[in-house]
Amino acid sequence: MGATGIGAAIPRKEDHRFITGKGRYVDDINRPGQAYAYFLRSPHAHAKINRIDTSAAQNAPGVVEVYTGDDIAADKVGGLICGWLIHSKDGSPMNAGPHPALAQGKVRYVGDHVAVVIADTLAQARDAAEKIEVDYEVLPAVIDLANAQSGAQIHDVAPNNVVYDWHLGDKAATDKAFASAKHVTKLQLVNNRLVPNPMEPRAAVGEYEEGTDSLVLYTTSQNPHVARLVLSAFIGLAPEHKFRVIAPDVGGGFGSKIFIYAEETICVWAARKIRRPVKWNCDRTEAFLCDAHGRDHVTHAELATDAEGKITGLRVSTKANLGAYLSTFASSVPTYLYVPLLSGQYNIPAIYGEVMALYTNTAPVDAYRGAGRPEATFVIERIVEMAARELNMDPAEFRRKNFVTQFPHQTPVIMCYDTGDYDASLKKAQEIHDIAGFASRKAKSESQGKLRGLGYSAYIEACGIAPSAAVGSLGAGVGLWESAEVRVNPIGTVEILTGSHSHGQGHETTFAQLVSDRLGIPIDNVSIVHGDTDKVQMGMGTYGSRSGAVGMSAIFKALDKIEVKAKKVAAHVLEASEGDIEFKDGKFAVKGTDKNADWGTIALQAYIAHKFNGQELEPGLKESAFWDPTNFTFPAGVHICELEVDPATGSTTIEKWTAVDDFGNLINPMIVEGQVHGGIAQGVGQALLEGAIYNEDGQLITASFMDYCMPRAHDVPSYQVGMTTTPCPSNPLGIKGCGEAGAIASPPAVINALTNALGHENLQMPATPERVWKAAQGARLRMAAE
Amino acid sequence: MPTVTMNVNGRQRSADIDPRTLLVQFLRENLRLTGTHVGCDTSQCGACVVHIDGEAVKACTTLALSCEGSNVLTIEGLANGNELHPMQEAFREHHGLQCGFCTPGMIMTAVDLVRRKGNNLDEKTIREELEGNLCRCTGYHNIVKAIAAGARNMSSMPQSKAAE
Ligand code: FES
Ligand code: FES
Numbered sequence: 001m002g003a004t005g006i007g008a009a010i011p012r013k014e015d016h017r018f019i020t021g022k023g024r025y026v027d028d029i030n031r032p033g034q035a036y037a038y039f040l041r042s043p044h045a046h047a048k049i050n051r052i053d054t055s056a057a058q059n060a061p062g063v064v065e066v067y068t069g070d071d072i073a074a075d076k077v078g079g080l081i082c083g084w085l086i087h088s089k090d091g092s093p094m095n096a097g098p099h100p101a102l103a104q105g106k107v108r109y110v111g112d113h114v115a116v117v118i119a120d121t122l123a124q125a126r127d128a129a130e131k132i133e134v135d136y137e138v139l140p141a142v143i144d145l146a147n148a149q150s151g152a153q154i155h156d157v158a159p160n161n162v163v164y165d166w167h168l169g170d171k172a173a174t175d176k177a178f179a180s181a182k183h184v185t186k187l188q189l190v191n192n193r194l195v196p197n198p199m200e201p202r203a204a205v206g207e208y209e210e211g212t213d214s215l216v217l218y219t220t221s222q223n224p225h226v227a228r229l230v231l232s233a234f235i236g237l238a239p240e241h242k243f244r245v246i247a248p249d250v251g252g253g254f255g256s257k258i259f260i261y262a263e264e265t266i267c268v269w270a271a272r273k274i275r276r277p278v279k280w281n282c283d284r285t286e287a288f289l290c291d292a293h294g295r296d297h298v299t300h301a302e303l304a305t306d307a308e309g310k311i312t313g314l315r316v317s318t319k320a321n322l323g324a325y326l327s328t329f330a331s332s333v334p335t336y337l338y339v340p341l342l343s344g345q346y347n348i349p350a351i352y353g354e355v356m357a358l359y360t361n362t363a364p365v366d367a368y369r370g371a372g373r374p375e376a377t378f379v380i381e382r383i384v385e386m387a388a389r390e391l392n393m394d395p396a397e398f399r400r401k402n403f404v405t406q407f408p409h410q411t412p413v414i415m416c417y418d419t420g421d422y423d424a425s426l427k428k429a430q431e432i433h434d435i436a437g438f439a440s441r442k443a444k445s446e447s448q449g450k451l452r453g454l455g456y457s458a459y460i461e462a463c464g465i466a467p468s469a470a471v472g473s474l475g476a477g478v479g480l481w482e483s484a485e486v487r488v489n490p491i492g493t494v495e496i497l498t499g500s501h502s503h504g505q506g507h508e509t510t511f512a513q514l515v516s517d518r519l520g521i522p523i524d525n526v527s528i529v530h531g532d533t534d535k536v537q538m539g540m541g542t543y544g545s546r547s548g549a550v551g552m553s554a555i556f557k558a559l560d561k562i563e564v565k566a567k568k569v570a571a572h573v574l575e576a577s578e579g580d581i582e583f584k585d586g587k588f589a590v591k592g593t594d595k596n597a598d599w600g601t602i603a604l605q606a607y608i609a610h611k612f613n614g615q616e617l618e619p620g621l622k623e624s625a626f627w628d629p630t631n632f633t634f635p636a637g638v639h640i641c642e643l644e645v646d647p648a649t650g651s652t653t654i655e656k657w658t659a660v661d662d663f664g665n666l667i668n669p670m671i672v673e674g675q676v677h678g679g680i681a682q683g684v685g686q687a688l689l690e691g692a693i694y695n696e697d698g699q700l701i702t703a704s705f706m707d708y709c710m711p712r713a714h715d716v717p718s719y720q721v722g723m724t725t726t727p728c729p730s731n732p733l734g735i736k737g738c739g740e741a742g743a744i745a746s747p748p749a750v751i752n753a754l755t756n757a758l759g760h761e762n763l764q765m766p767a768t769p770e771r772v773w774k775a776a777q778g779a780r781l782r783m784a785a786e
Numbered sequence: 787m788p789t790v791t792m793n794v795n796g797r798q799r800s801a802d803i804d805p806r807t808l809l810v811q812f813l814r815e816n817l818r819l820t821g822t823h824v825g826c827d828t829s830q831c832g833a834c835v836v837h838i839d840g841e842a843v844k845a846c847t848t849l850a851l852s853c854e855g856s857n858v859l860t861i862e863g864l865a866n867g868n869e870l871h872p873m874q875e876a877f878r879e880h881h882g883l884q885c886g887f888c889t890p891g892m893i894m895t896a897v898d899l900v901r902r903k904g905n906n907l908d909e910k911t912i913r914e915e916l917e918g919n920l921c922r923c924t925g926y927h928n929i930v931k932a933i934a935a936g937a938r939n940m941s942s943m944p945q946s947k948a949a950e
Contacts, residue, residue, distance in 0.1 A: 011878050018886030019874040019893060021821015021861035028820035123804070199825045199833060199922050200887040251823075251887030252922050284826040504885030504923045674881050674928060681925030705830035705920065713916035713926040718909065742925070 005517030006733075009670035012509040013523070014502075023249045026203035026218050031277035034205065035064050037267055038125035039280075040115040040132050041289065042107035045141035045361035045698020046152065049105055049114070049134060056131040057117055062124030064274050066132065067266070068115045069104035077101060077269055078235040080260060082326035083477035086164045086335050089354075094164040097155025097359070099325040101235075101262040101269075107136070108154055108324035109361050110698050111289030113262045118270055118278055141361040141698040145298050145321045148358040154324060155359060163322050163331065163357040168339045169413050174352035177313025181304035185387040191375045192765045193296035193321070193692040194685075195708060196368045198503075200251020201282035202261065202291065206268030208275060214242040217268040221247040221531075222257045222501050223541020226478070228533050230260045230328070237269055240533075247531040250503035254682070255367040256291045257503065258543050259328035263290075288703040293692055294368020296321040297334065297375050303383045309391055311402045313350040316342055316379055320357045320365075327366035331357065336414075336474050337372025337462075343411040344380035345422045345458045345636055346402040351412045361698045367543065369682055369743040373461045381457045381748035386761055395752070396426060396435075399458050414474075415462060417634050419726045425660045426458060429638040432722050433658040438642065441655075451645040451779055452655075453757025457749035459639070462632040463545035463737035469628075481628035482546070483539050484554035486515075486562050488621035490607040492600035493525045497624075499539010500551035501531050505675070505739065507547060510667040514552055514733070518559050520586025521599055537624075545635070545737030548667065553731040554627035561623035566602050569621070572612040573597055573605050633728045635736040637661035639680070641749035645757050647780040650773025652688055652754065657719045659745065664728040664736035672738045673721045679742020680719055685711040686743075687750035691766045709766075792853045794819070795863025803850055809843075810834045812850035813860060821861040821890045825920065832919030835891040835898075836860045842898035844918070861890035864897070872943060873897050876936030877929075884923035895919050896933045897940075905941040907934055 004010055017023050054066040080099040087093055098104075102113050115132055119125035142151030142161060149160040178184060205218040215238045221227045224247040232240045250257060267278045282290075297318050304313035320334035339353035370377075388398035400423060409417040438454050445452035465471060468479030485497040496511055512526040529535050542551070563583055570588035571578040580591045589596040597605075605611055609619035642656040659676055666672050689709040693702050702708040727734030747765060755761050758775050759782070767775075791800035794817060801816045813819045813836070822845055825833035834846040837859040864871045873896050876882065883889040899907065899915050907915075912930050921929060 011881070015878040015883060015886075018883055018889050019861075019870070019877050020865060021819070021890050023821070023886050025820075025823075025887065027824070028814075030815075030818075123806070197922055198885070198887075199831065199920060200823070200885065201825070249886065252885040254922070284828065284831075506884070670881050674884060674924060677925030677927040678884065678923045679925070682922070704828045705826050706828050710920050710922070711926075712920065713913040713930065716926055718927050718930065719925070 004523040005513055006667050008513060009668055010509065012506045012671070013512060014506065014508040025200055025249045025251055026205060026220050027281045029205055029218050029248070031205055031207055034277035034279045035118045035120060035274065036122040036125050037270065037278050037280040038117050038122060038129050039113050039263065040117065040129045042103065042110060042112040042114050044107060044136055044138050045110050045143070046139040046154065047107050047136040048139060049103060049107060050137055051135040052115060053133040054115060057128040060124065060128035060131055062120040063128045064118045064120065064276070065270065066115060066117050067102065067270065069100055069102040072100065072102050072269070073104060076236065080262065080265070081230060081234045082328060082331055084329055084332035085475040085477065086166055086331045088164045089167050094331055095155065095158035095162060096326050097157050101265045109363055110700060111286070111363060112324065116266050116270065118274060143360055143362060143694050143696055143698050145319050145358060145360065148360050154361060158359055161359040163326065163359060165356050166335050167352070167354040169352035170350060171352045174313045174315050174350040177350040178302065178304045178315065181312055182307045183305045183391060185303045185383055185390055187301045187383045187386060189299050189378065189382060190764050191295045191297040191299065191378055192686060194294045194368055194690050195288055195692050196254045196256035196291060196294060197287065197710060198252030198254055198256060201284060201287045202257065202263065203281040204264035204267040205277055205279045206271035207277040208272040210275065214238065214244070215268050215272065216244045216246065217264060218246045218248065219264045220250050220257050221245070222250065222253040222503060222543055224501065224531055225499060225533055225539045226541055227260050231265060231268065235265055244534045247501055253503045254369040255294065255371055255543060258541070259292050259366055284705065285703050288708065289700055290363060292327045292364045292366035293323065294365065295375060296365050299379055301379050301383050303387050305387055305391065309393055309398060309401055311346055311348050314342060314348050316353040318355045320355055321360050321362065322357050323360060323362045323364035325364050327364035330364060330366040332476065333367050333372045334375070338376050340414040341373050341376035341460065341462060342380055343413055343415065344377065344384070345404060345460050347404050349412065353413065362694055369679065370740040373740065374744045374747060377457065377459045377744050378748050381459065382751060385456065385752045395456055396430065399456065400426060416631065418631055418729050420634060420636050420662060421724060421726050422458065422636060424724045425636065425638045425662055428722050428724055429640050429658050429660040432660065432720050433640045433656065445644050446783070451647055451757040451776065453643055453753040455641045455749045455752025455756055457639045457745045457752065459741065459745040460634055460636040461740060461744050463635060464549045464629050464633045465544040465546055466550055466629045467631065478540065479628065480540055481626050482550040482554045483537065483624065483626045484558045485537070485624040486555065486558045486622065488562065488603050490604050492521065492603040494519065494521065495527050495529055496555055497529045497536045498551055498555065499536055499541065500547035501542045503542065505542065505547060506668065506671045510671060511552060511555060513667050514555060515559065519599060545739035548735040549633045549728065549731050549737045550627060550629055552733055552735065553629065554625050556732045557625035557627050558623045561625060562621065565621060565623065566606065568617055569606045569612065570597055570602050573602060629730055631730040633664070633730065633736040635661060635663050635738065635741050637741060637745065639745040639749045641753040643753045643757065645754065645772055645776055647776035650769035650776060652767065652772055654684065654717045657717050659719060659742065660722040660724060661738065661741055662724045662726055662736070663738040664725065665734035666723070675738045676721050676742045677719055679740060680746045681711050681716050682743045683746025684716050684750060687747040687765050687767060689715060689766050788851060790850050790854055792856050792858055794858045795860060805851060807850045808846060809848040809850045809853055810845035813845060819860050819862050823887055823890060825887065830920065832891040832895055833888050835894040837894060837898065842895050861894060864893065871897070872939035873936035876932040876939060880928050880932035880935055882924065882929045882932030888919065888921040892919055892921065892929055896936060899933065900937045900940050905937045907937045
């Protein structure tokens with residue numbers, strides 16, 4: 001099965017439908033008799049609602065119903081939840097304010113949901129929404145993170161707008177390390193606020209089946225089972241056995257489609273009320289306003305080093321903006337997904353991190369590709385680079401000197417790194433990049449009046465976000481295992497039901513490769529079923545680069561059970577004892593004989609059940625498994641960015657990008673490289689182009705692709721991608737995960753290269769031409785003087 | 787409501803429509819050709835690109851009524867029966883797509899690019915010509931490779947088909 005099995009870079013099975021326009025996304029789904037929802041959103045960042053008059057809208061043409069917060073309160077629709085409980089330093093639980101799906105008495109950000117109009121057509125719903133009169137009493141808005149604690153209080157439960165004041169690590173030991181340090185490097189940085197912007201905007205179709213009193217929701221979700229669980233158990237729309245959630249083809253997520261939002265909640269709730277399907281499709285401006293944003297940290301960090309250039313301590317203090325409400329996993333991102341990663345690839349004996357999470361009158365902030373780990377990597381990789389420069393050491397050598405080299409390695413901040421070879425990735429990246437040639441490339445740039453810089457980023461991340469018991473002890477409200485079911489049909493074709501969800505990752509191909517490899521059957525005889533709670537019993541979905549390491553491990557475990565059962569059937573068919581049956585390359589053989597049967601024969605015999613006693617051995621061939629990992633996985637690698645700055649214009653051109661990653665074993669290297677490419681582009685976007693900006697009144701002034709600068713094809717280079725491999729010991733496939741690495745590694749590589757080119761460290765993201773031009777003026781004068 | 791008639795993917799199609807109906811709405815909602823996507827509301831992303839009388843156009847900023855009598859080609863009409871267009875084949879071969887949402891627009895843009903700039907496209911040209919198309923998944927690396935390969939392979943197509 002080498003040609004299509006594990007390790008083969010084969011084209012994707014799912015592509016045919018996408019390249020022929022036959023994908024089936026939520027907005028492609030239309031249900032008979034459907035009505036359309038349009039949300040009236042708050043134009044104010046912070047205001048009391050004194051009165052809402054919907055009567056004119058109710059009577060507008062085509063309008064079926066208009067609902068406000070009063071209606072959902074009357075129906076006892078529960079609020080949206082945050083599923084990770086964080087405790088402050090003093091032991092008190094975080095201050096979680098109510099998060100109703102339609103505003104109740106107050107709006108807290110521009111775009112907050114005030115009312116919904118449901119009409120026969122979208123145009124009618126939109127027109128009618130203009131007729132709703134809302135009497136707002138505008139309150140002062142809290143926008144700036146620096147002043148959030150002294151601003152107007154946003155939630156009654158949260159004095160000074162503090163969600164929590166949390167910390168991790170040994171403060172005394174860290175302070176001691178600093179007291180005896182030879183050198184201390186200090187860094188003040190902003191991790192800019194981003195809008196995820198998957199190209200498919202969110203959408204939902206809610207439907208009520210009167211005959212069975214049950215609900216169906218089609219939604220753009222990365223985790224349909226989690227959506228059903230939350231909508232059912234917490235928001236209380238219907239019990240799970242009367243509730244089907246379908247996430248069909250989904251056009252990218254990057255975290256923003258993990259969360260359970262107001263819109264899908266309202267669609268499915270309203271469908272029952274009006275006894276008609278209700279469809280909502282987000283337009284791009286709404287996506288900018290209301291999809292959960294990412295990052296948004298202000299951080300002060302300090303790194304202590306000794307006389308030999310060894311790191312002895314790291315101290316980090318961060319303010320994290322969580323927006324106006326706590327989104328589904330918001331609280332975990334700047335805490336357990338952030339501080340535990342601050343050790344990077346380095347042996348740091350003492351680390352202390354504290355995080356003050358604050359409410360502001362901006363859109364909720366939650367996980368965006370990498371979630372916490374890019375923020376941590378930006379801190380550690382910027383400060384390590386600066387320390388090397390201050391100590392006059394080569395940045396690569398400084399890193400090398402401080403790399404963790406013995407595994408397992410217990411960091412002072414929870415994580416136990418299982419395996420890795422950081423120096424191998426660094427060496428390989430330097431070779432591929434032709435580091436030796438940098439000096440002459442730089443000289444050439446300078447001869448043309450350009451500045452050239454080189455920046456490293458040696459990242460580590462923690463993927464899988466499991467084991468369940470461990471995350472439970474840290475406050476997670478759910479377990480983070482994954483499930484799989486293997487259904488073998490009588491003719492030997494196989495259906496895999498998985499709780500993972502593919503929204504671009506290519507599971508239909510990679511999961512089939514695993515099965516094809518294991519069972520020795522053609523890849524076309526395997527189909528992957530996902531994204532439907534009526535088909536797949538339960539699952540935790542796709543985020544945190546977990547579908548390979550956790551999702552495929554569940555499939556692997558279920559395949560183990562299939563093999564055991566199939567061997568029992570084979571033993572009867574081949575009239576041999578079970579212990580003598582060997583299974584290899586799709587054939588069952590009796591050890592030491594030439595007796596054998598192929599996979600299809602045994603599958604058929606399992607269902608015909610003529611050759612064995614159905615009381616002793618159950619007919620059929622179907623097994624399921626849940627996989628709960630024993631540790632996080634730790635992908636790591638080195639990215640090198642080389643760029644050129646035109647000091648006359650401030651424009652930055654990335655000339656060369658090298659990525660060497662250790663993702664453990666790979667199933668499909670082509671798909672893995674594609675994940676790396678996409679991640680790098682998002683990280684380059686963060687470093688050079690992207691930034692969500694609110695003005696002081698809380699208006700999002702970057703609310704379209706005209707104002708928010710997404711990376712386009714000419715903004716990014718071609719990438720050189722290489723791999724090193726240390727198989728992951730905590731899952732049977734040796735997989736570490738690759739989905740987020742590019743976005744985690746790339747921002748510090750860019751800024752390290754830029755600050756290298758400019759000759760000073762004072763440069764924040766996004767490093768727009770204006771910022772770079774200003775920063776370049778010193779260098780320009782120096783060049784002119786030379 | 788006025789009636790609009792146009793040829794879409796080789797078939798005469800007509801419908802009574804609200805005059806403010808956009809071409810992309812007409813295709814998606816009246817004809818149920820859902821391969822043409824909507825990714826923005828400011829004509830910036832290119833998910834909606836189709837060909838009108840042989841030229842790439844953003845269907846999200848074109849009124850359906852303005853296409854009266856036109857020949858419209860969408861992603862659904864690009865393949866020759868079961869035989870994929872070389873540009874479609876190249877996107878598959880070179881992993882030029884992940885979630886697939888931008889893909890129809892990318893492919894339609896790429897085919898138009900070959901019509902305008904020929905079969906030998908260098909990386910710089912391709913990147914510049916993709917100015918109007920956003921992809922959030924692929925980082926563009928493999929889209930650029932796919933377009934270069936697709937363009938080369940289109941040179942062996944019969945002239946009439948390539949022109950579409
Ligand atoms: S939908 Fe974005 S350009 Fe047409
Ligand atoms: S493949 Fe997802 S947006 Fe391009």
